[in-house]
Amino acid sequence: MLTINDFPSYKLIPHPTSITKLKRISAHLGGADIYVKRDDTNFLGGGGSKLRKLEFYLGAAFQAGCDTIIAMGAMQSNHARLSAAAALHAGFDCEIILGHKVPRDDPDYLHNGNLLLDRIMGVTIHETDAAADLMALALARKAELEALGKKVYIIPFGGSCALGSLGYVSCAFEIAEQEQQIGVNFDSIVLANGSSGTHAGLLAGCELVGGRAKVIGYNVLKPIADTLPVTRQITQEIFDLLQCEKLVDDNHIYLDDSYLGAGYGIPTDSMREAVRLMAHEEGLFLDPVYSGKAFAGFIADIKQGKFAGQKNLLFMMTGGAPGLYAYQSEF
Ligand SMILES: Cc1ncc(COP(=O)(O)O)c(C=O)c1O
Structure with missing residues (x-):
């Protein structure tokens, strides 16, 4: 089996991105502790996943x-x-x-x-x-x-193909190390699924790390019928690229397209509320196309009890805040 270090890479991200707790939103929702991984804070080009x-x-x-x-x-x-x-x-x-x-x-x-x-x-x-x-x-x-x-x-x-998604395999290893450092085990890792490479990389990485977190993608580009086969294919191609003999298990691919709305880049009320909530409670900016819709789905599902029994949840802040300026009329 190969490791990520067997592939040439050009360093763009100087250090692990931080994981912090959303204290006010967690208290607000009154259940699990919700954390964010700040992949929006990478230094170059305005930052992002x-x-x-x-x-x-x-x-x-x-x-x-x-x-x-x-x-x-x-x-x-x-x-x-x-x-x-x-x-x-x-x-x-x-x-x-x-x-x-x-x-x-x-x-x-x-x-x-x-x-x-x-x-x-x-x-x-x-x-x-x-x-x-x-x-x-x-x-x-x-x-x-x-x-x-x-x-x-x-x-x-x-x-989004296997090679680039290795970046999120490595992120899964980074998260596993940070779990040790902060003494938390995440039950779920939640993110926006667009072209699926981020989701596939995290899923493959979590399987390789052997952690127990479910990786849950909220669709922001296409419905599940289109997104599931792509997520499956990229995940399998990552395993193949790494020459490990794993096969993707469809039962481990969690997708939810209920918050996609009318389509990619088309605002929804729940996205606007989620963007405002995160800004107002935590001083953090989601984006209107990806993380805003994913966070909208995430908090709605927490409220509906879909994460009941889970203690620690991690939301991937994947960046995209420059998009807010393109959508200023929505706010
Ligand atoms: C801010 C942001 N979040 C999430 C994603 C989704 O990543 P992926 O296309 O790998 O599913 C993107 C993709 O463009 C993005 O720009």
């Missing part, structure tokens, strides 16, 4: 002798913003391909938030419509650039 995946993609890009990174996502993609920041930081050229996947055309959505940061970084931005196949466009652009003598590395949509 994608940096863990990017460490492995940049490692692979250096190993392949590339000089240019192409990443893709929705117009307000956190992943594209962080890919650009990480690529520039490591000395690559970077181009991002942004699809108009969310039906919004208000000025904040089109010019503020992540897009503002992308433009300030000065990377080449290709904007395209909702129906565009982003990977096909990336491949076509790669061919153009390579005809000019560049060597291009394409980061998959959302940074």
Whole structure:
């Protein structure tokens, strides 16, 4: 079996992200102790979960002798913003391909938030419509650039394939160490599931660590019927990449799409309430597209008793707060 250290990586995150208790919200809900893992506080590019995946993609890009990174996502993609920041930081050229996947055309959505940061970084931005196949466009652009003598590395949509998800396998090990340090065992680890790589990495990592925590994803991109097979596939590909003989157990893939609302990036009342609650009670900012919807589902399910009997719960703060500026009219 291989370990994570057998894969080249480029260090972007200097130290473990902290785990802290949400004292006021835990008291408010009157049951389990709720903790947050602050993956939103990573230092580069405004911070966020994608940096863990990017460490492995940049490692692979250096190993392949590339000089240019192409990443893709929705117009307000956190992943594209962080890919650009990480690529520039490591000395690559970077181009991002942004699809108009969310039906919004208000000025904040089109010019503020992540897009503002992308433009300030000065990377080449290709904007395209909702129906565009982003990977096909990336491949076509790669061919153009390579005809000019560049060597291009394409980061998959959302940074979600097995290689990048190793970043969250390593996060599961980090959480296990922190459990020892703070003397807590988490019963569940809760997060937003978009393109599924974060969920798959944590699930694979928790299985490898042998911990007892359930990994629970709240769907924010697509319903369970679409998300379950992708989460299963990436988890299995992680086991295969690490050459361990584990098989994914579908009974360990917990997903809940009840808080997705009308679709990806479309606000819900419960998201707005969750974002406000976290800010008002704890002074922390969730984002409107991912962690806001996941936290909305999480607290609703706590209130409904779905976590009854569980003592310690960990919510992954995955970042994305720049998105709040693109959604200012919602608040
Ligand atoms: C802030 C934030 N949280 C969570 C996620 C979900 O991660 P994944 O796409 O790996 O499911 C994303 C993905 O873009 C994100 O930007």
